[in-house]
Amino acid sequence: MSSESPGFELPLRLLLAFRVLIDELHTELGRQGHPDIRPMHGFVMQAIGPHGTTAVELGRTLGVTKQAAGKTIETLERIGYVQRAPDPHDTRRKVVRLTPYGLDALTRSARIFDDLRANWAAELGADRLQALESDLRKMTPATLWRLDTPGWFGTL
Amino acid sequence: MSSESPGFELPLRLLLAFRVLIDELHTELGRQGHPDIRPMHGFVMQAIGPHGTTAVELGRTLGVTKQAAGKTIETLERIGYVQRAPDPHDTRRKVVRLTPYGLDALTRSARIFDDLRANWAAELGADRLQALESDLRKMTPATLWRLDTPGWFGTL
DNA sequence: ACATGATAGACAACCTGGTTCACTATCTAG
DNA sequence: CTAGATAGTGAACCAGGTTGTCTATCATGT
Numbered sequence A, B: 001m002s003s004e005s006p007g008f009e010l011p012l013r014l015l016l017a018f019r020v021l022i023d024e025l026h027t028e029l030g031r032q033g034h035p036d037i038r039p040m041h042g043f044v045m046q047a048i049g050p051h052g053t054t055a056v057e058l059g060r061t062l063g064v065t066k067q068a069a070g071k072t073i074e075t076l077e078r079i080g081y082v083q084r085a086p087d088p089h090d091t092r093r094k095v096v097r098l099t100p101y102g103l104d105a106l107t108r109s110a111r112i113f114d115d116l117r118a119n120w121a122a123e124l125g126a127d128r129l130q131a132l133e134s135d136l137r138k139m140t141p142a143t144l145w146r147l148d149t150p151g152w153f154g155t156l
Numbered sequence C: 001a002c003a004t005g006a007t008a009g010a011c012a013a014c015c016t017g018g019t020t021c022a023c024t025a026t027c028t029a030g
Numbered sequence D: 001c002t003a004g005a006t007a008g009t010g011a012a013c014c015a016g017g018t019t020g021t022c023t024a025t026c027a028t029g030t
Helices: A009-031 A040-048 A055-062 A066-078 A101-122 A126-139 B009-031 B039-050 B056-060 B067-078 B100-124 B126-139
Strands: A082-087 A090-096 B082-089 B090-097
Touching: A009 A040, A009 A101, A009 B009, A009 B100, A009 B126, A040 A055, A040 A066, A040 A090, A040 A101, A055 A066, A055 A090, A066 B126, A090 A101, A101 A126, A101 B009, A101 B126, A126 B009, A126 B100, A126 B126, B009 B039, B009 B100, B039 B056, B039 B067, B039 B090, B039 B100, B056 B082, B056 B090, B067 B082, B090 B100, B100 B126
Parallel strands: none
Antiparallel strands: A082 A090, B082 B090
């Protein structure tokens, strides 16, 4: 069975490929004025989105507890990527929004990811890359967002 | 640019695919008498290998400090997957070796990974899967082991 | 109008896996 | 046989996650 490649190579390559992309992203982000951002942060900011969220909502979309989401928001606030403001319609809620600096990081990330994808397309051929993406889509849940991801490798 | 798919989908799918495989592995491992093993553990045991290592060596191959490696070894020892024995040739060293239980986990993991890969082959077609693996190999470092991985997502 | 229940946020205590700094014991070379 | 490198360990700390508890504020049903 699998004389070609031992089964454990596949997951390892997937992880490695992810790492490579994320590392390149953050190297480039560092060059573009965002040296302190960490992988999770981009992740979380992506999940916050342009409209803003709350800790509870963010926790839900990220698949972590509201407390964990709250902590992450705190650090993100501390380094200037998000801001919290009370919701006038519901004084319990505090709406978390990206600051211009955070938005900048996000748009740069999007740009860089597009560039990285273009590099892959150049290296592999556009057709092969599309096949790869299509195959991955077939083997992964549609959700894309609810991946319970930040820190899952550590805790599970 | 990338009207097809936003650049950030690729890394996300890679991570998700990794997660799917690892989750399936551990569900199955749980069924086969290894309910307490966690993703890192299989990882680390794979890195320990059949000959055994030491904390320092393990740290090097894993890309973490010797102290971190030492802690992981401790937990692995506590749950019965590895054992430490003094090295007669160098009394400073303590050689870490897999126990039969640990070895069992490792061989079962290999088997399960092969099965999972076979599922992918059945789903995608053997040729597509080989293309995918080959493409990933092309885009990732050859090393395969020195991926600095356990916990990198949390800390970086 | 108001009591009851659900929800948002925050705090505390704890766990894991990682880090740095510091220290001891042992090996290895000059 | 001393000086320097190396193996292991311990302590203090950090990030991110968890559970459990508490308060404040909605939202609803009688």
